[in-house]
Amino acid sequence: MKALYIAATGMNAQQTRVEVISNNLANMGTTGYNTRRAEFSDLLYQQVKQPGTINASDGTVLPTGIQIGLGVRTAAVSVELAQGGLTQSGGDLDIAIDGNGFLEVALADGTAGFTRDGSLKRSAEGVIVTSDGYALQPEIVIPDDASRISINSEGEIFAYFRDRTEPEELGQIELATFPNAKGLEAIGGNLFLESNASGPPINATPGLDGLGTIRQGYLEGSSVDAVREITELIEAQRGYELNSKVMTAADQMMSATSQVR
Structure with a gap:
């Protein structure tokens, strides 16, 4: 079941985000420190039906198609070059x-x-x-x-x-x-x-x-905004929890499937 692997990439991404936030908060008192931000991008898409495909039944063109994403990855950890106080x-x-x-x-x-x-x-x-x-x-x-x-x-x-x-x-x-x-x-x-x-x-x-x-x-001084970092930390924590619930739901669905007689 792809949902397990997709949710795993989401958990890894949120873990990276928490690590970057942790580094920012640790350097709140570091002279001249600039805030870092984790940036993400989606992974490849499985093309079940490509947009613009001709519908075999009546010859119409599919306006959207069917594309299933395979998760997320860390694209970069960039520096925000903001002036510290x-x-x-x-x-x-x-x-x-x-x-x-x-x-x-x-x-x-x-x-x-x-x-x-x-x-x-x-x-x-x-x-x-x-x-x-x-x-x-x-x-x-x-x-x-x-x-x-x-x-x-x-x-x-x-x-x-x-x-x-x-x-x-x-x-x-x-x-x-x-x-x-x-x-x-x-x-x-x-x-x-x-x-x-x-x-x-x-x-x-x-x-x-x-x-x-x-x-x-x-x-x-450091350009770290403590309030913003704590807000993003809470958001990352919730994102991690939601992805873990997806894994739990996928596991339960696989368990139900294996018990079908």
């Missing part, structure tokens, strides 16, 4: 991207990684790095005797010194954007990698070419 932190190296764009960092193997997590730090060598120690690109070094750091909305970084009146410009923060940012490969640690689906990065100065601006002393 900005929270004031007060840190000199805490920055938030107000708008589009990603910060570029150099991973341990030299690969370029991309993130919206602006909770930056200063390494022992004075290099500006992420919380995991990956250097911001292009690399910027803060002098040991710098007393204060200032970052303007265009990403220019200035260092102030106790024995000088004028600040020293240290470098320029650049932002990267992609033809299809949803195609980036997530690798954890608030990091993404370029993929064939995303296209190559396009680097530019913050505030130009549709890119966002830099807000020093702020961090971008």
Whole structure:
């Protein structure tokens, strides 16, 4: 009986949906996290009678035909690139991207990684790095005797010194954007990698070419909407229960059939 297998695909789909929702809720407090959404598509259809078939009895054309679906599958888990709320932190190296764009960092193997997590730090060598120690690109070094750091909305970084009146410009923060940012490969640690689906990065100065601006002393929060996630969780749970009831009904029908004498 096909209903058993069709209901099983529905249960698997709802389980995937619950897992994605669970990940969203777990990352409610993750800096720069973007909500994920599970997307589904129907499976192949068994063509009992194709639409437009000629009716053998009287020669009329069937307007709809008979097509029996074989269930559902997970098509994708996509990222919703929504702006998270900005929270004031007060840190000199805490920055938030107000708008589009990603910060570029150099991973341990030299690969370029991309993130919206602006909770930056200063390494022992004075290099500006992420919380995991990956250097911001292009690399910027803060002098040991710098007393204060200032970052303007265009990403220019200035260092102030106790024995000088004028600040020293240290470098320029650049932002990267992609033809299809949803195609980036997530690798954890608030990091993404370029993929064939995303296209190559396009680097530019913050505030130009549709890119966002830099807000020093702020961090971008998660874009997860807890109320929406709980609503979808309830919906997924009910969908799972309904599919399990279909399996129960199909099992009872098979049992009744096997008992026919």
